Amino acid sequence: MHMQSKILKKNRILKNGYKISSDFYDFVNDEILPGIDIEEETFWKSLTELLTEFIPRNKELLEVRENLQSQIDRWHLDNKSQPFSQKKYQPFLTDIGYLVPEKKNFSITTENVDDEVATIAGPQLVVPLMNARFAINAVNARWGSLYDALYGTDVIGDENGACKTNQYNPIRGNNVTQYAKLFLDNSVSLKDASHSDVVAYSIVDNELTAQLDSGRSTSLTEQKKFVGYNGSLNNPSAILLENNGLHIEIQIDANDKVGQSDSASVKDILLESALTTIQDCEDSITAVDAEDKIIVYRNWLGLMKGDLTEVFNKSGKKITRTLNPDRNYLTPFGKPLKLSGRSLQFIRNVGHLMNSELILNAKDEEVPEGILDGMLTSLIALHDIKEHDIKGKSTFANSEFRNSKQRSIYIVKPKMHGPEEVKFCNDLFTRIEDVLSIPENTIKMGIMDEERRTSANLKECIREAKDRVAFINTGFLDRTGDEIHTSMQAGAMARKDQMKNEKWISVYENRNVRIGLLAGFKGKAQIGKGMWAIPDQMSAMLKDKISHLKAGANCAWVPSPTAATLHVMHYHQIKVIDIQNKLLDEYRDENASRKDDLSDLLTIPLLKNRESLSEEDVQNELDNNIQGLLGYVVRWINQGIGCSTVPDINNVGRMEDRATLRISSQHICNWLQHNILDEQQIIDSLKKMAIVVDQQNSKDTTYQSMSPDYDKSIAFQTAKDLIFKGKDQPSGYTEPLLHLRRIEIKKKFKKTVQENSSNRPD
Secondary structure (H helix, E strand, O other), X not given: OOOOOEEEOXXXXXXXXXXXXXXXXXXXXXXXXXXXXXXXXXXXXHHHHHHHHHHHHHHHHHHHHHHHHHHHHHHHHHOOOOOOOHXXXXXXXXXXXXXXXXXXXXXXXXXXXXXXXXXXXXXXXXXXXXXXXXXXXXXXXXXXEHHHHHHOOOOOOOHXXXXXXXXXXXXXXXXXXXXXXXXXXXXXXXXXXXXXXXXXXXXXXXXXXXXXXXXXXXXXOOHHHEEEEEEOOOOEEEEEEEEOOEEEEEEEOOOOHHHHOOOOOEEEEEEEOOXXXXXXXXXXXXXXXXXXXXXXXXXXXXXXXXXXXEEEEEOOEEEEEOOXXXXXXXXXXXXEEEEOOOOEEEEEOOOOOOEEEEEEOOOOOEEEHHHHXXXXXXXXXXXXXXXXXXXXXXXXXXXXXXXXXXXXXXXXXXXXXXHHHHHHHHHHHHHHHHHHOOOOOOEEEEEEEOOHHHHHOHHHHHHHOOOXXXXXXXXXXXXXXXXXXXXXXXXXXXXXHHHHXXXXXXXXXXXXXXXXXXXXXXXXXXXEEOOOOOOOOHHHHHHHOHHHHHOOOOEEEEOOHXXXXXXXXXXXXXXXXXXXXXXXXXXXXXXXXXXXXXXXXXXXXXXOOHXXXXXXXXXXXXXXXXXXXXXXXXXXXXXXXXXXXXXXXXXXXXXXXXXXXXXXXXXXXXXXXXXXXXXXXXXXXXXXXXXXXHHHOOXXXXXXXXXXXXXXXXXXXXXXXXXXXXHHOHHHOOHHHHHHHHHHHHHHHHHHHHHHHHHOOO
């Protein structure tokens, strides 16, 4: 039963001066707390004390951001009459505290990190936690069909009759199996033979034997790569192989349609694909009120308990999606072997900026959402990591669906600005651990290196969380948005498609790896790279994304389970730890001359040869930015879609989230600020591109057009606000305006439903 509490108007519960949404209060008491041995009154007392302690610090940090930005703006304006001087700029940033001194070298001491994070390199998915189906699909993407991934994407070309058709195309299927067998040859090779030559696999004397079409038999070049099987020794149904810590399962079935056409009866090749998944509470979702936020927390609860399900209709059939169980095999010596059927889950909390109506303070002000996220997502994770004593035996509530074997909680923290904000987060996690009675540093921190002040001070940011940091990742998109906003008054920025060629971006990516490795990340934590943003261009991804491994990153983001299965082939080609060892040797070579790259990192990407911009160049840049902005905003506002594949101006589908929106809005704002654009040009482009976006979404029956009545379109008005109010938005973030308008849409919809209900005849 709930402890007695004072019930306020508008369904709020009064606790220690804080007014808690009654729906949230009931959700925590009825769904989260049972099973983790924390009393209701104890939890709410602890949470309100935590808020009282950390809200003032959160507010102070946001004020520091505003103060620093104000000083930077003033410096640029005061020096506008002179050529920009990097030699004056950097000391100024140091004087105001934007840059902090780098202290002596150190190594992180993070312990109890799961292998998927510490020692095995592989793809990483980021998925909107608000969508249960997507969340489950991502977790289940630990294993993926290579045949399906190849057959359904442009990795296999359409030449010579191999195009995709409504029915299975055996020509395309044959190209798929040839490609997959070549992958096996490169990853788990046979002695003097190809897997394409095999007519049967068997296990003889605890070793894998392959009978060839020539009549002779052979074995693996490295027999240690054979780690398990299913079925009988003479006629296995599955062969389990391991390369670079990643598993490959050759599935054999002579009765299967695909297996019947294969010389060795191979029906599919499964690859261990998405080793880790970030369940996202932030950029990819549209949680704007208590109702939305409870959905997010409830989905996380289902994942941590292992009982999250989603029922949906597909092609007229009712489908129930659940979490995959673990996979069972026999070792070459006949002993049981169990492998996880699911990716290891991180959760990305929100940053320090936004507030939540879940709880109000005594002045009816919303409390910081990031503090609530830290407490609630950790509380929910106790269902995964907390042991229970049942009849004298220690066990776990979700033992069939364990997430962290090391009993750790992995929280990615985005959009932190500099070391003092990382320290705040570290202190918050320490207090949460104390409140929840779990060992210190149980909560592992992921630091998103996506804000300019963090990337410039990355070493000291890591130092502040050196006992719990388990992840750093570059975020080019948000980093670019922050670059534009921070330097708004410095001058007009380079064209958006030229940003990746600017000096700072390559330095930014390289520094992230170098600082992470020198801080001891190898074998303890992930160093990540960003998203491949074009889901339909998998062939290009296979050509380009291997560069992330060559740069020393041991994980990189992919946009789908299919992309994870394709990208993981890179990790069979390259052993990332060897790359990291080589890089460390270079970094530690005292004789190697390495220029201090901070100056390059802080080189502002200003537009060069502004006078060479034609009117057509300006219009094309504007239209491109606005089309992408509208294409994303209209789905966010009207449909509550926080991340999706949005057609660009050339009808190429691109993954869009708030980071891409931040760039587009800030770039237009910057060019308006420096008189490359005028207000009427922007309005005209908005109207023109709204028609284009409406046409691109014409087949979506739930889509609400912005044209021709632009004034009544809340989505269109939101797009205008993001541009014309963009300079004044904190750090150029889009969330405040998006949330405001989405709430307006939701209230309007609920009002319409109520009116229709009241007008319905009995």
